[in-house]
Amino acid sequence: MSVQQQSGSLVCVGTGMTLGSHISPLSRSYIEQADVVFVLVADGITEQWIEGMNADVRSLQPFYKEGKSRLLSYQQMVAAILTEVRAGKNVVGAFYGHPGVFALVPHKAISTAREEGYQAHMEPGISAEDCLYADLAIDPGSKGCQHYEASQLMFYHRVIDPSAYLILWQLGVAGDKSLTKFATEAAYRQLLVDILLEQYPPEHKVYLYEAACLSVQSKRVECIVLQQLPEAEVSLKTTLVIPPCRPLQLNKEMEQRLKQLVS
């Protein structure tokens, strides 16, 4: 069966992290001109701000419920979005930060819409990662930067290069395989620390980071040592930043091979 262009479209945009500061002119224009907007942002004030941009803005928050698998919530969110696309509407999904960074719902909604023959694409946004580089004065190019979802690092064997930055996301729910919790306890973070202690010393300085959602709000950049992580105050918004604990190691064999190319 050939895929034909159908009426109805989907654009997923990012609203950035800080209200008023980060939304791109194009993303705002998409929100304002949409037939219906689905919104999922990191705080209620920003959600209300988005609701002021269009007459039909629908929050995706009601699909979350503690004790309910977030996977089910995500499936329901995608279904709600696609229902409106299939009804022939120009739909916008407005997500905080960048809609494609640590965000399953926008990617799934766009891929499903495309499979069904609808126009669908994503507009980038300023993500928490981008804010992190600015707020912590980190250039990911200097030493390299690894990004993992905290639980994924616990569920799978991943390779960590301790001479590069390591950023762990969704720290607040680290270790929750059920996806039903909005917070995990210190015991979960201790297991995460046990993995990290294979590469880093217990006294290694790490940072708990939260971008500011409002311009009148301070960002959180809290320095602790790694072994303090289990008892630290952590929320869904908290990201763990682990600087390198050893210098870059020269690859002398490759150095020789490169020299031969120019000799």
Place this chain on the structure above:
Amino acid sequence: MMHDIIRLLETLGADARYTSFDEQTAQLEAIDDAEVRQAIQTESITKLETLLGVRSNVVCAIFAPEEEPEQAPEEDPKEQPEDEPEKESAIKKHSAEKLSGAA
């Protein structure tokens, strides 16, 4: 009042003139409601959300860590979202007139 506060917060976020603490403080003095003003100045965001009547305890996790997530358990048909998006939309359409009036 809520829309005025949010509009102010947007201005403070978007205008380079108001990125310093002193400039922000000067702008916040224009807020009549002392409780709201104090909540902003003390960064009591939870209190500010309550005063503005917006959603609190927002969930912002949109990612599942497993490569091939297991099929999600079916929801109990008796359990429905507290405020379904369609219902919320109807409420918001009703308030759209207020928005256009406030613009």
